Amino acid sequence: MATSATTVDQLIAAPVARAQIGLWQDAWRRLRRNRLALVSAAYLIGLVVVALVGIVYTPYPYAHEGVGLPYMGPGAGHLLGTDQAGRDIFSRIMIGAQVSLIVGLATQAVVLAVGVPLGLMAGYFRGWIDTALSFVISVFYGIPDILVAMILIVLIGKPGLGTIIIAIAATRWMDMARLTRGQTLSLREREFVEASRSSGGRPAKILFGHVLPNALGPIIVQATLGIPAAILFEAFLSFLGLGVPSPTPSWGSMAADGIHAIRIAPHIVLAPAIGLSITLMAFNFLGDGLRDALDPRQRR
Amino acid sequence: MSERILEVRDLHTQFFTDDGVVQAVNGVSFDLEAGESLGIVGESGCGKSMTALSIMGLVPEPGRVTSGEIRFRGHDLLRMRAEDVRDLRGRDMAMIFQDPLSSLNPVLKNGFQIEEAMLAHKELPRRQAWERAIALLRKVRVPAAEQRARDYPFQLSGGMRQRTMIAMGLANDPAMLIADEPTTALDVTAQAQILELLRDLNRELNTAIIMITHNLGVVAGLCSRVIVMYAGQIVEEGPVEQIFERPQHPYTWALLRSVPRIDAIRHDRLRSIEGLPPDLISPPNGCRFHPRCPFRVDRCFREEPPLEQMGEGRRAACWVTMERAYAEMGAADLADVRPGAGSGVHAIQEVDLPPQNPQQTWGGTEERVG
Numbered sequence: 149m150a151t152s153a154t155t156v157d158q159l160i161a162a163p164v165a166r167a168q169i170g171l172w173q174d175a176w177r178r179l180r181r182n183r184l185a186l187v188s189a190a191y192l193i194g195l196v197v198v199a200l201v202g203i204v205y206t207p208y209p210y211a212h213e214g215v216g217l218p219y220m221g222p223g224a225g226h227l228l229g230t231d232q233a234g235r236d237i238f239s240r241i242m243i244g245a246q247v248s249l250i251v252g253l254a255t256q257a258v259v260l261a262v263g264v265p266l267g268l269m270a271g272y273f274r275g276w277i278d279t280a281l282s283f284v285i286s287v288f289y290g291i292p293d294i295l296v297a298m299i300l301i302v303l304i305g306k307p308g309l310g311t312i313i314i315a316i317a318a319t320r321w322m323d324m325a326r327l328t329r330g331q332t333l334s335l336r337e338r339e340f341v342e343a344s345r346s347s348g349g350r351p352a353k354i355l356f357g358h359v360l361p362n363a364l365g366p367i368i369v370q371a372t373l374g375i376p377a378a379i380l381f382e383a384f385l386s387f388l389g390l391g392v393p394s395p396t397p398s399w400g401s402m403a404a405d406g407i408h409a410i411r412i413a414p415h416i417v418l419a420p421a422i423g424l425s426i427t428l429m430a431f432n433f434l435g436d437g438l439r440d441a442l443d444p445r446q447r448r
Numbered sequence: 449m450s451e452r453i454l455e456v457r458d459l460h461t462q463f464f465t466d467d468g469v470v471q472a473v474n475g476v477s478f479d480l481e482a483g484e485s486l487g488i489v490g491e492s493g494c495g496k497s498m499t500a501l502s503i504m505g506l507v508p509e510p511g512r513v514t515s516g517e518i519r520f521r522g523h524d525l526l527r528m529r530a531e532d533v534r535d536l537r538g539r540d541m542a543m544i545f546q547d548p549l550s551s552l553n554p555v556l557k558n559g560f561q562i563e564e565a566m567l568a569h570k571e572l573p574r575r576q577a578w579e580r581a582i583a584l585l586r587k588v589r590v591p592a593a594e595q596r597a598r599d600y601p602f603q604l605s606g607g608m609r610q611r612t613m614i615a616m617g618l619a620n621d622p623a624m625l626i627a628d629e630p631t632t633a634l635d636v637t638a639q640a641q642i643l644e645l646l647r648d649l650n651r652e653l654n655t656a657i658i659m660i661t662h663n664l665g666v667v668a669g670l671c672s673r674v675i676v677m678y679a680g681q682i683v684e685e686g687p688v689e690q691i692f693e694r695p696q697h698p699y700t701w702a703l704l705r706s707v708p709r710i711d712a713i714r715h716d717r718l719r720s721i722e723g724l725p726p727d728l729i730s731p732p733n734g735c736r737f738h739p740r741c742p743f744r745v746d747r748c749f750r751e752e753p754p755l756e757q758m759g760e761g762r763r764a765a766c767w768v769t770m771e772r773a774y775a776e777m778g779a780a781d782l783a784d785v786r787p788g789a790g791s792g793v794h795a796i797q798e799v800d801l802p803p804q805n806p807q808q809t810w811g812g813t814e815e816r817v818g
Contacts (some may be wrong), residue, residue, distance in 0.1 A: 339551040346504055346545075347565035348538030349618060357564065361555045 161416045178441040185437025188430035191196035202242035210239040211395035217411040227273035228419045237419050240397040248379045255378035256371045258317035259324045268329025268355045285322045293319040307393045316378050372435035376428040399424045454480035468729040472498040474680035479560035483654040484665025487671035489783045495680035496660045500626045505533040539569045542617035546629040548609035552601035558612045565619035584615040607638030621635040624656045644671050665683045666709050676700045679726050686762035696764035698741050741784050
């Protein structure tokens with residue numbers, strides 16, 4: 149029996165040959181098994197493509213009135229018909245998709261940029277930072293969202309996408325800050341944080357190198373589920389006439405335009421409303437799927 | 449005589465809780481020399497871990513070092529700025545913890561975590577740091593180190609994780625490594641391997657090791673000197689062989705008696721130490737061990753015994769000391785002493801106490817003051 153050193157080494161190295169399975173690969177594997185989340189993701193990718201195509205091509209100029217007769221029903225010439233001013237609804241839906249996606253994603257980017265660092269600091273350092281943050285959060289929760297948004301829109305005074313994004317983010321950052329704070333509070337007590345401190349880690353390093361990566365799962369889920377809420381809020385603001393200024397169409401303002409003629413031409417309301425509903429559902433299904441994939445223990 | 453790298457003097461660490469002030473560490477003084485391996489033993493909650501965390505400057509809220517002095521290689525740790533202590537941590541002094549799984553960040557690769565300890569202290573190209581991380585994993589005898597460095601902690605066994613932790617601790621060649629119960633969470637085989645590894649590293653790298661454990665076997669296998677702590681205080685200190693051979697403090701004696709021995713000739717019952725460690729918010733008067741001590745005398749209820757020199761390199765804090773118990777009872781009688789407060793006291797009471805206690809009263813246990 150020649151049990152050479154190489155054989156022993158091979159034996160030792162053998163289990164290493166298995167596929168490298170990291171946490172993200174593992175999550176992806178679980179997500180892939182979730183049909184609804186996959187279909188939703190596919191739909192959202194399609195929506196992004198439509199929005200991107202809208203930058204360079206729409207069947208008709210979206211802001212031109214009278215590219216068709218007013219109140220035309222869906223048909224061959226105009227896929228989704230025309231609105232009261234004879235504008236092509238499909239072209240406007242494409243541009244509206246851009247608005248919705250930009251608002252949804254940018255709002256969450258602002259929410260992440262504000263909420264995550266605040267939550268990390270409050271949860272890690274506690275003390276006055278935590279007290280101050282909790283107070284401000286309580287104040288924001290105390291004021292109705294629509295009021296916060298309207299005050300900000302009026303204060304900023306410049307209507308446009310940027311204003312809307314800031315206004316919506318102002319109503320949504322608290323949840324993210326709270327979630328991150330809660331995660332940090334429990335993670336800061338974990339031994340690996342102490343281990344990092346015992347090897348001389350600085351607070352910034354500990355927060356972004358150790359705490360944040362472990363809190364990323366819930367944060368991603370929260371951000372994903374925040375997108376449809378932001379989109380809905382934008383549609384709501386636009387419906388009230390507080391959203392993106394004309395002639396840029398938003399699904400909300402398109403629905404508002406059509407509401408007067410809902411009896412004779414329901415498609416004007418239905419097209420943006422259905423688009424909105426499906427998009428919101430898709431984001432929510434994807435968010436739920438991500439939650440199940442990233443935190444399998446939470447599953448019932 | 450080698451360099452003295454750590455001097456702890458009259459260290460007090462207290463926790464300010466809603467129920468009162470917990471005196472977790474109460475007047476602890478000891479030294480550590482370069483390359484030495486020192487064991488600190490005691491039951492749970494006797495202050496060993498808090499002593500270590502005090503040295504590292506990592507006492508958790510609501511605790512704080514309230515007085516004393518810790519000098520580490522000429523630095524006065526308690527009077528340094530927090531940032532300067534942080535620079536020492538991980539570079540000159542490192543600590544490894546009990547549970548290697550929870551001490552490793554689950555979402556980071558092992559190699560990355562070792563690297564981090566290096567990068568926190570010096571500018572080093574990532575590539576070089578990564579290579580050193582792998583070299584360190586080899587040094588702590590992790591097989592297939594390169595692959596292991598790319599693994600996540602959950603992919604390793606307990607022993608391999610603890611090796612990774614040790615590699616992290618060694619990343620910057622520290623002068624002192626504090627190991628807080630490093631083998632408690634491991635199975636016996638892995639325990640033995642980790643101890644052997646620590647022993648070799650101690651010898652090869654001349655890293656001083658403070659081994660904190662409740663396991664006397666660990667101390668016997670690794671340390672040359674041992675400190676026995678009870679209720680936040682040092683009760684006995686000395687070279688390992690002497691302490692094991694002839695403990696002076698009844699607590700040490702009881703602790704040794706509670707360890708199962710495979711080579712025991714007599715099939716004695718294992719003698720546990722009756723009672724619980726005292727409440728550190730209001731510790732007992734006099735000697736803190738007296739409520740559980742088989743050999744207590746009146747004085748133990750009233751006066752706290754000082755930690756006195758007892759021969760070469762030995763200290764003990766006891767009014768009676770096992771030396772007298774041996775002398776007066778003999779080994780056979782001693783072996784029959786039941787665990788529990790005052791059970792061996794009849795044998796001791798017969799004789800006079802040392803002259804340093806002039807007004808000794810013989811009233812018995814009722815005189816206990818509250």
